Amino acid sequence: MEKAWQRYEGDKFREINRVSYDPQQVGLKQLEDWLKEARTYRDTVENHLPDKGEPK
Numbered sequence: 001m002e003k004a005w006q007r008y009e010g011d012k013f014r015e016i017n018r019v020s021y022d023p024q025q026v027g028l029k030q031l032e033d034w035l036k037e038a039r040t041y042r043d044t045v046e047n048h049l050p051d052k053g054e055p056k
Contacts, residue, residue, distance in 0.1 A: 016045075 006016045021031060028044065035041035 004016050004018060005013045007013055019031065021028075028046075032041060032044060
């Protein structure tokens with residue numbers, strides 16, 4: 001997990017936590033469910049890694 005800040009709505013910032021995971025081991029839905037159970041889930045922003053040949 002990597003903590004960072006992201007700009008949104010012009011000049012506003014929010015803290016985000018970036019999580020890398022192995023989709024062969026766990027799915028995005030399962031990760032979201034775990035975070036919801038822990039009451040720490042807010043939102044999901046999907047980002048594809050360019051070295052996998054997927055769009056940014």
